[in-house]
Amino acid sequence: MSAGRLAGRYSLLRPLGAGGMGKVWLARDEMLEREVAVKELTLPEGTSPKDRADLVTRAVREAQATARLRHPGIVALHDVVVEHERPWLVMELLRGRTLAETVREFGPMPPAYAARVGAEVLEALTVAHAQGMQHRDVKPGNVFLTDKGRVVLTDFGIARQEGQATLTEQGMMIGSPGFIAPERLDGEPGGPASDLWSLGATLYVALTGASAYEGSAAQRVRATLTQPVPVAPGPLGPLLAAMMAQRPAARPSSHAAVEALRQVAAGGPAPRLPSTQEVTAPGRVKRRRRVVIWAAAAAAVVVAAGTTGYFVLRGQESGTPSAFTVPMDVCKLIGSQDVGRLLRTQSPPKGQPSSDEVGPKCGWPISGSGVGLQVQKDSDTVDPWSMTVSSSRVLFQNQKRWWTKYDSVDWTWPEIGVKESRTAKRTQVRQIDGVGEEAFGVELAGSTGRVHTSYVYYRLANLVVSVEYSTLAERPTDEDVKQTALKAAQASVQALRNAG
Missing domain, CATH: 3.30.200.20 (Phosphorylase Kinase; domain 1)
Incomplete structure (x- = not known):
C-alpha cells in the first residue's frame, strides 16, 4: 500500500x-x-x-x-x-496468534495451560482496573499468544475510564455477544467484575473449544440473561462458573481468581471458593429493561423465543436468507463448472482454501489467471457467521471507503505467476446493482493502463464477500475482466442463496 x-x-x-x-x-x-x-x-x-x-x-x-x-x-x-x-x-507488533485462532487450529487447551493464560490476562486486567479502566471486550480474539510465550491482552480501543464516555460509546452496547456480562446487557456501565465475567467466558472457550452460549447474536444475549451458567469439565469448571455468576457480587475477587488459576497452572486442584462466592443457577432477576441498540438489531435474526442452535432464517417475501450462522466451506461458493467457464479452461483447478485476519478465503489459480473469494469479518467478531446485519453494513461501507482513499496498491499473486509485488493503479469505485443487497466494484491497472484485476464486494444479509478475477493475458479487454469478476460474484451469490 x-x-x-x-x-x-x-x-x-x-x-x-x-x-x-x-x-x-x-x-x-x-x-x-x-x-x-x-x-x-x-x-x-x-x-x-x-x-x-x-x-x-x-x-x-x-x-x-x-x-x-x-x-x-x-x-x-x-x-x-x-x-x-x-x-x-x-x-x-506482536507475532503469534490469538487464543481464538489457537483453539480453532489445535483444539481445547489442557487445564493447566488455560489456567496460566487466564492468570496472566487477569493480572493485566488488574493493572488496568487499578487505574480506573475497564477493557469491556475481553474475548478469545483479543487474547494474543506470542511466539515467545507472552500472553497479551490486546485492543484497549474501547476501554472505558470510570466517569467518562468513550469514542465508541454512541449510545450502543460495546462488546461481543456471548462475552458481555449480564449487568452490561442490562444497560449498566459495569466494572472490574464485568471484565472478570468476560474472562471466564473466554477461558470456557479455551477449555472446551466452544462458547458457553452459542447461536446467533440475539440467542447469545438471551442465553446470557436467562440460562444457568454452564460448567466446563475438569478442575477449572467450578472456578469459571463462579467467575460467570449472574450477579457481580457473587463472583470471586480478582485476587482470589488469580490465586486459583495459578494453583491449577502449577498442576494442583482449584481451591474451593468461599460459599458466598459459589455460583448457582440464576433465579428470576428483576432487570432494568433498557433497550440495547445492537441487541435490537440482532433480534432481527430470531425466529421465536426459545429457539436455539444454528439456523438460517429466510425473509418472508424473498428467498434471501436474513442471516447465515452456519460455517460453510467457502471453496464451494463457486462450483467447478463455473470456475472452468470463468478461467476458460476444460480442467478447472480445485479451490485452495486459506484464512487470515479478515476471514476464510479460497483461490482458484492457474498459470496466468485466477479467481479468488473471501468471506469477511470485522476485528470485533469471532468469524463471519457471527456477524449481524448491522455490523456487516458497517464493514461493507468501511471497505468501500478504504478503496476510495488510495490511488495505488501493491499487488501480487504468486500462484498465477506474479511472485513479486507490483504497483497497480486503482480505478474509480463504482456501484454495482443486482449483486447481493448492495455491491461495488473496483479495478487495478498496470503501467500500460490496461486493467488486469477486478474486485466485486457485496453484502448479502449478514455476510460481506469479496470476489476477484485477475489475468496476465493481453487479449481480454477491460470490460471482459470486469464481466468475469461480476459473473464470479453472481455465481457465489446464487450458491449462498441455495445454501440457505
Missing part, C-alpha cells in the same frame, strides 16, 4: 486486518528502524467538523490513558498521530 508516511516516520506496509473501528496496518518506524502495528481509527460518517474535532480529542485522551498501562500482558502503545483528520495508534 502506498500511503506515504505518518508523522514523517511511520511507513504503512500492508493491512493486517479490518473492523468496525478501522484498520490495522503493518508499518515500519523509520526513525527507530523497527516494525510496528498502526491502528487507523475510523470516525462516523456525516460528522460535523466540530463533532469530528471533539471525537479526535477524545480518542487521543483515551489513547493517553491506555499508554499509562505498563504491563507485559498489555500491548504497548508507542505513539498517537493525528493525520488526515483521524487518529492513528502506533503499537508494538
